Amino acid sequence: MDYRDTPEEAEFRATLREWLTATIPAGWDKIEDEEESVRLRKDWHRTLYRAGYVGMSWPVEYGGRGLSPVYDAILNEESGNLGAPPLPSVGYIGRAIFMYASEEQKRRFLPPLLSGEASWCQGFSEPEAGSDLASLRTAARLDGDHYVVNGQKMWTSGGQYADWCLLLARTDPDVPKHKGISAFLVSMTEPGVTVRPIVIASGEAETAEVFWDDVRIPVEQRLGAPGEGWRIAMTTVAYERGPADIGFIANYRRTLRKVEGLAAERGLLEKEEVRKALARAYVRGEVLRLNCMEQLSMRVSGRAPGPEGSVAKLLWADAEQSLQHLAMDILGADEMTGVAAGWLSSYFTSRPVSVYGGSAQIQKNIIARMLDMPR
Amino acid sequence: MDYRDTPEEAEFRATLREWLTATIPAGWDKIEDEEESVRLRKDWHRTLYRAGYVGMSWPVEYGGRGLSPVYDAILNEESGNLGAPPLPSVGYIGRAIFMYASEEQKRRFLPPLLSGEASWCQGFSEPEAGSDLASLRTAARLDGDHYVVNGQKMWTSGGQYADWCLLLARTDPDVPKHKGISAFLVSMTEPGVTVRPIVIASGEAETAEVFWDDVRIPVEQRLGAPGEGWRIAMTTVAYERGPADIGFIANYRRTLRKVEGLAAERGLLEKEEVRKALARAYVRGEVLRLNCMEQLSMRVSGRAPGPEGSVAKLLWADAEQSLQHLAMDILGADEMTGVAAGWLSSYFTSRPVSVYGGSAQIQKNIIARMLDMPR
Amino acid sequence: MLKDVAAQIAGSAGPSNPSDLNTLDRAAAWRSLAQAGLLALRTRDDDGRPVGSGVEVAVVAEGLGAGLVPVPYLGSAVLATELLALAGAHDEAEALSEGDTRTTVLLDRDLSALAVLPGDQTVYAWDADGAADALALTAGPDGHQVVRVSLDTGFAPAAGSDLTRTLLRSDGPIDGARLTPVGSPLSAEALLRWEALALTVISADIVGVMRAAVARAVAYTKERVQYGVLIGSFQAVQHLCAEAYVQAEASASATNYAAWAVDELDVAEALLAARTAKTQAALVAREVTETVMQVFGGIGQTYEHIAHVHTRRALTDRQVLGDEGVQLVRIADVRLTGE
């Protein structure tokens, strides 16, 4: 594979950089207020959309530009490099919709998803069904031309702010658990939907629980056939964002620079031990970046995302968590006395990286499957 | 618990030290020839026996002195401290014999075991039955007043040099696997016994395979009842030597001093990283020592060895293997170019510590059982 | 037994989840400790010997750590009381043991040593819940002198990571006028002996935190079902728990010895044992409590779950009087240069 941009990619990157530099709202990352921050993210989605940077790799017929995923990767990379606000994540919901939706559903849901008029969340996990998603209990009972949904969803990231939800619910309790699940496209403003933020150990509201009490969903908002929910979920999860897709790598580099800065401020750069630890952190970031580039290259050559993604997810968790450990070791007591409270928060934010989206243990199981090890 | 010797123990220790200092054969650890080295170990066993240092914690009626296991521990410690030859291991075989043997067997086998006239090995593992001991295939078929044994044993440490073997073989293939095994006390000089040394990755013959071809064992040399072999094996394994019982801790300390010496020779003691790594190795040794002392204290207060032994075994493997890693990091290329070939050999000898006698994985399973985790 | 008393108090005064920290009756817990005589363990008897041994204090510290009990047992009843007793300020030590007033210690900005004043440095009063004042040192020709500093002025609450202890911060300066000498100057040996005890009880606190966290995680694996089975039946989960258990037990072994050594060995050996214990406990505290959060899965990442309270307390303890890096450097000095 060639790691260098093609001339077209290089030109795209240059234009993008110029645009980002001119467009990134000054001081956006200083915003403390959660609501204001969400508003900013939504605005940023629309701004990106207007400039043609959302859904670039989507098929043209669904509002995309039909470009190679490399362009999305460049967008991620440069957004991270230049410190832009987080990118909207339209890919995995979009994929589910344009693979499984009816024409009418596509016309209705894809344009506002792309443009940022409607933001989405994913109602999959439940308190009793975390890693074991297929055992979900939220039930959708058919009642005339509506489904009536009851249950509780957990780890619904962005649930507080989303307009729509891709919801999984059990429509048939009498068949094997993977076969009785259906998927729905539901407005979060329906009566009976209650969202409660989940505050993680850092003290920040990172995700949400959503309660569904007699929520009525028109039959035409079911996605795919009844019982097709598990397949839709697996597609969605496969296209869920890996480290490469969320600007993680560029963020990692910026964080590493900050940690290097901390070490310098504290006069620790003379210590070989610290120098080596910082270099080790650099190597971790590079290894992750290069592994992701190889995967991207496979995707470009037409392969659907496979279990190799688990390698990147494990490397991601290791890199992120090790970097936070290193910061903690450099900051010492300051991280615990509140002097560097932001780093303590980052530390706690790094912990669930090995839990959400399939725990480290699940990722290793997936790799064992890929190695065709006995069940 | 009190970590200090009682006055009696202190006196015993002082006398022992004096005796060891006077008695340890000069230059024994320079012996390269394997046969000569074995002869020396056998001589050392007899010397210890004559001085009353073998089987101190055995009941008086079986030739022991009925002392607390603390005395064995002191013997181990001082032997290690003063660089004595390895101690004979009579405990686990002796335990099996005095728990399960007939009076006649005890009279026949215990005195020469204690005195060192007869040395023993343990014929348990097989090529197809490593961790899963109960699936052993070596068969003992009753033929009149003899059993006829056929099969292959593996990892029979000291098999090349032993006079006798505590052998496990299947006497009844028609009952569940744990129930069809019997134990035997067999002379290694019987026709049909063939021993082949197993050379481990270090290049040294550490253990042996033993082939059993139509070996005839008189019925009166069966230990315990037919089918009681598994219970006997479990008793034996429980009393098998942990790190405290083989002078490991004292040896560890001496090896650590050598590694500190290597670092000093190479001018590495100025490096904080190296200093910390050496201190870390000291802490590992101390933690293992103190954990073993606590277990000893429990044994003294009458508790049979239990699953806590698995904690010490894991700490032991970690300490030993980490110390060899540290030596390798200090020696660098010298360990690979033959300049420090002895250290490479020690490195490879440290690897099976996490395999033999129940792999690290098995030890963790045992701990999970102890924590009453679901099966 | 002391262990049972501590466990009982921990049972009633320890949080089951973080929100309990707002409602627990800390004053009652403190009174219980006073009534059980546990605040008096490091006061001296008529022969000048500690009422309770290092082992006994460590047992209490471990029990309160296991319960995540939010009272300043370490700060007031051990670190401050021992300092007062060593300085011969027996009346002051006795007064603390009655439980009506509390005193803690002032630590340097990196929490790694007792503050030496006067000076304009940042200092922290650690474990200062309900404390009116805190002890520090002044350097004098006859050695270090213990001094008392009022926490009324110049100190403000700091947003420490440990939700179970109160941390106050002063950005200085603290001048001589604010220092009240207590007792007689301390010998160098007395200070080292204090350090040995202090490191040991902090290690014991970490051991308690770790053992309780592991026990909670193990218990959870026996309740939580995924894929139709208890998660504790997965070998990966079993091994995670087993590894955490081994590290916690290894720390306990090292701490038990250090606790015994406090009163039984000469000061250099006692301090080496204490540094060994602190190294071991600090080294594994982060990994063990992280493993516990991992075993709890998603729920273990949330603020309202108890898991991170263990992590926070262990991570702060790790720093107090020096983390494993600090201890290793000192151990190396003893081992490699005989300093």
Place this chain on the structure above:
Amino acid sequence: MLKDVAAQIAGSAGPSNPSDLNTLDRAAAWRSLAQAGLLALRTRDDDGRPVGSGVEVAVVAEGLGAGLVPVPYLGSAVLATELLALAGAHDEAEALSEGDTRTTVLLDRDLSALAVLPGDQTVYAWDADGAADALALTAGPDGHQVVRVSLDTGFAPAAGSDLTRTLLRSDGPIDGARLTPVGSPLSAEALLRWEALALTVISADIVGVMRAAVARAVAYTKERVQYGVLIGSFQAVQHLCAEAYVQAEASASATNYAAWAVDELDVAEALLAARTAKTQAALVAREVTETVMQVFGGIGQTYEHIAHVHTRRALTDRQVLGDEGVQLVRIADVRLTGE
């Protein structure tokens, strides 16, 4: 494809167990490499460009590492040939590519750099199977000059840990009379470029060793039965293999990039990429090959089993041109002080 050719040669010339090393036809393997043109990859074409890219050389190196092939591909066909080509000694480079003569490199006692002679230090001819001579450097006013040293005198076999490569040792002195200059002096940049390639192919060799070792261990878990089931069905064994696999793949990703960078990026970037790859490969080589020995259980600890041959080759590769410690220090210099 190159990969298939390398795999084919590795298949016929790689040992299945250590005793094969006594009987394998190494000369035939070398001839196959020559015939396939693989010894010529780092000679230069008429435009002065390498016949084969860094990527191609790394593919071959990985394939031969995977097969544990006991021929001096790295020493003669890459490290020596590249050095000759950079010095403009194209005829000498071509001669090596025909496979009739072999040359390797002389390294310092710690294997971390090309030897600079004359001098009385200990030096090693690494990967010297069948080599008549080895290349070193002399320092001159115009930069470093490549010199040839005959291995006929002053060198004796060393008991190196790697059973698949020949190691010769000279305890010196080696005086100027024994040094034959080859080609023109090398620029500093040429030497750094050589180092980038050399580090990369050594990393590729380690990657091959690790991938093959993991594959062997995984295959074993599908055959070996304990407790009535294949050991590969134990989650603990699955996770051991998965972790080793992840580390090997991570090393491959870093090495693939370094291999591309050799020809495509400026020398500083290429060298940083190479150091990154070597760091990663060296860092995990020990653990991965140890894990493989562990998965093989008792049998994996024996001399007659292939497992330790992987370990030995990986551990020696780890040292050649500097282990991860050496690389990290250099990376830190670039990152932190822009050196």
